Amino acid sequence: GIQVEQSPPDLILQEGANSTLRCNFSDSVNNLQWFHQNPWGQLINLFYIPSGTKQNGRLSATTVATERYSLLYISSSQTTDSGVYFCAVGRTGRRALTFGSGTRLQVQP
Template identity: 90%
Template sequence: GIQVEQSPPDLILQEGANSTLRCNFSDSVNNLQWFHQNPWGQLINLFYIPSGTKQNGRLSATTVATERYSLLYISSSQTTDSGVYFCAVSGSGTYKYIFGTGTRLKVLA
């Protein structure tokens, strides 16, 4: 099955800093999403982005499907950005999402 690796595994930032999270996947995918898991465990949909670039406020994402990676950019980070960020993909012929290893982000005030 598809392997999904995220980097870095942990990240500590000062409030106001920018960061880039990376998601590498081992095979071609039909679907790709980025999620933020808050401290209460709830998964928040950030982007559905199987290819191309999208922006939503301080967050943006880019997926280069031919090179099998996706990037999530967080600008001017805030303490509320803390939590775990997951990338998830589903391959050809399936609608099951496989989750990456996650990046645990802590933003310090």
């Protein structure tokens, strides 16, 4: 199956700092999504981004499918950005997404 690696595994930021999270995958995909899991365990879909670049407020994501990686940018981080960020990839059809092991982000005031 597809292997998904996320880096860094852990990240501590001061409020207001910027960060870049990376997701590498081992095979071609046409489905890639980023999620944020808050401290209460709720998973929120941030981006559905099989290719190209998208932006949503202080967050943006870029996927370069031909080079098998995706980046999630967080600008002007806030304490509410804390939690775990997961990348999930897959191919269209009757298959489930494969999740990475996540990046644990802590934003300190």
